[in-house]
Structure formats: structure tokens, C-alpha cells
Amino acid sequence: MAWLQDTEAEIVDPVGLETVGVGRAFRQGIIVEALNPKTAAFFLAFIPQFIDPTADVARQFVILGTISVALNTAADVVVTHWAAKAKAGLAKRPSALAKMRQLSGAAMCTLGASLLVARRAG
Template sequence: MEIAIPSAANISLFIGAALVLLLIPGPAVLYIVARSMEQGRLAGFVSDLGIHTATLVHILAAALGLSALLASSALAFSIVKYAGAAYLVWLGLKKIFGHADAPAGDETLVRHSHARLFRDGFIVNLLNPKTALFFFAFLPQFVDPERGHLAMQIAFLGLLFALLGLVTDGCYALVAGTAGRWLKHSRRYLGIERYVSGTLFIGLGLAAALAGHRKN
């Protein structure tokens, strides 16, 4: 069976965009930081593993759902691509003009077993509809319809994103005892982060929309 993956250029762009998004601490990272500070680095790694195991479920859903839709017609592909780009821009605007995310773990967290930490991380990410919507918006921007096997391409990109997330979030767990304490409590960080991440979401969405326009 032929294995179809996006072009090398698309993969490079995807890795760059994914790393930029992953390196900006969000709620999942702050949760991992809080767990690492409360119960040690291993607890942070276990929470990280639980979160990204749930990511695999979202990736499977995106691969099955998007591939069926995108394979139906070129028009469907364009609609999904532009809708995804619009959603990314909306996320950026909401991040900038909405309420800042509350710091995770301001209160003392209850200590749990590693099995419970894995389960909690898994459930939190699995039941987060924003994660599912993000993959539906983000992954199609880097798929090459001419290469076929859309489900395989989407799954490949999703697995690559999950692997990158596992590594970057693991790094946050590793340094949570130092930088994590500042990140969790710094009001200045929370004020800056919303504008940086919001601008990046908007830029990614606009770039995806313009790229799609040039291909038509």
C-alpha cells in the first residue's frame, strides 16, 4: 500500500507553524506546569502523556471526518480550507479582545496517583471541543489534495503535531520548578501572551486563506 504524505515543503511549514503554536503556553501547559510543581516532574510527564493520548482520538476523528468531506469535491475542500482559516482568525481576535485565561493552579492542587493524573489529563483534553475544532481548522491547511489519501495525510500531520506537543509540553514539565512558578503567577505574562498568541492565530489564518487563493 502506497503511503501518501504531504510534500516536504508543506511538512516544513507545518512543523514551523505547529512549534510556534505549541511553544506559547496555553491552559494545557499551565495545567502540566501546576502538576509538575505540586507533585514533581514525573507527574507533569504523566499529565502530558494523558493529554496527548486524547489528542490521538481527536486526530482520528479529524482524519475520518475531514477525509470523507474533502474527497467529495474540490469545492468542499475549498470551503473547509477557508472556513478553517476564518476560524483561526476568529480564535486570534477572541484571544486578543476576550477575557484573559485564568492562571492554572492558583489554588493548591490535590495530590493524585499517576494513573489518576493520566486519566485526568486524558479526559480534560478529550472533552475539550476547542481541541477538535482546532484540528479541523488547522490540519487541512497543509494537506495536498493532488497526492491523494487525504485521511493518511491528515493522520500523518496530526501524529506529527501530537509528537511535537508531547516533546514541547514535556520540556515545560522539566523546567516547571523554576520558570513554571513565574509563568503561573505572572499577570504581566498573561497580558503579553494573549496578544502574541492572538496575533499568531490571525497571521496563520490569513496566510492559509491567501495561500488557498493563489492555488485557485
Template structure:
């Protein structure tokens, strides 16, 4: 486990990672504005699950493949970018979203599922855990893989806490948007373009 001094560095760096906007938090923002606080919270849980998968993959050494294989990194990156663009285009074409805050016919669980996919297909998250966590894992009585997972889940929990704040504030704004049809249309277009932009940025991202 990290020493006392290393814990301060670890928690400070983890807080910075949680605060910096990325595809996950921006997806939560867009989803909360469109579907309200409930959808926002579901998307946060989805992001947390997706990030936890990266932690487990890194602990098992699978994320090393992304770090060493340009092909694997590109495949995952383009898959994530394509999914974000797909979500953005669907938001732009979903004209019913301009009439109600959350379409009744749309399953609530889609927010959670989409959050999992968005974060799981973000190779930057995998590389972050692979590059960051080993600095705080030392040989000792506790197996290194267990320490790695524990530290990774702490990072995920901190990121989820920030995402929840975004979901609650954006969810409150969605109620104001719901009272103005024109703003609903603008919000739908803005959310769609945001996700398409995120997809484009992820597609152009370098390791």
C-alpha cells in the same frame, strides 16, 4: 502530502500553535509545580493522547459535528470547563499538598488520565485540526485520511515537545517549592485558581 512550500507554512503554523498557551500547557504547568517533573511528564503524555483522539475524530469526520452543531460544541465545552473547575477546587481543598510535593496516596497515573480528559474535552483543539489540516491535504496516491492523521500527529508531537520543556522547568521549580512550606501552600492555591480560571475561560469561549 503538502508541497515543499506548504511544509514550511505547515511547520511554522504548527510551531506557533504549540507555543501559544492553552488549557493543556497550563494544566501541565500547574501539575508539574504541584507534583514534580514525573507528574508533569505524565500530564504531557495525557495531553498528547487527548489531542491524538481529536486528530482521529477529525480524520473520521466526527469533529465536523462540533463545528456544525452549537449544542454539541456547548456540551463538550461545558464538560471540559466543569472538569477543570473540579480539578481546581480539589487542589484548593487538598491541604496535604502543602506538606509534600506529591501525596504518596495519590496514584501517579491520575496525572496521565487527567491530562487525557482535559485535552479531549477541549473543543477548541478539535476545531483547530478541522480548520487547519485540510489546507495541506491533497488528493494523491496516499489516502486523504492517512495524510490528515500524519499531519495531525506531527502537530501533536510539536505541542508535546513544548509541553515537555514546561514540565522539566516547572518540575525543577517544584523542588525549590518543596523546601518552603509557605510556598507550597501558595503554589497549591495558585494552581487551583489557575485551573478554575481555565475552566471559566473555556466555559465562556465562543466557536
């Protein structure tokens, strides 16, 4: 359990994982996302709400889709950047890492308990 771990625990990187270059990781991410049926469902449900049927529909779809992908990618890049900085900072402070693990474990238990006692609607 997360809150019972040693307070001096180290950040352990997974063993035996193949490291890939940035370009390959980027290409794999694009392929995975392009083949994800949830992505297609999102675009088919969300974007048509903003399309003018009297204008070039395909062009609008491409423009709005490109804007959405660019915004999502920018958000992912920012989060990844700050997560890497946080990991580097936490690697220097094992006690802070232990506290974060304890807090995240307590949060998960609290969320689970709230689901257990929540009334079903309907």
C-alpha cells in the same frame, strides 16, 4: 496584591487536593484534551491546509495530527520539567520568590493599563 506580599512568604501548596498518580493524571489530560472543542476546531482549521486531496486524506490527517500532538506533548513535558526545577529552587530562596511575585504583579498591572488606554481598531 502580588507586590505587597511579605518578602519572606513561603511557597504554599494548596490544602485538601487529592494527589493522583502519573498514569491517572496523564489519562485525565488526554480525556480533557480530546473532549476540548477548541482542539477539534484547531485540527479542522489548521491541518487541512497541508493535506493533498489526491492522496489518502484520512491517513494524512492521522499522521499530521500525531506529529502535532507529539510536538505539543514534548513541549509540555519540557516546560513542566523546568517549572518543577524552578519551583524547587525558589522554595529555597523566598526573597527571590517575593521579587518574582512583585514583577508579575507589576506586569499584570502594566498590561491592564495598556488595554485600558489602547485605541480600538475599526
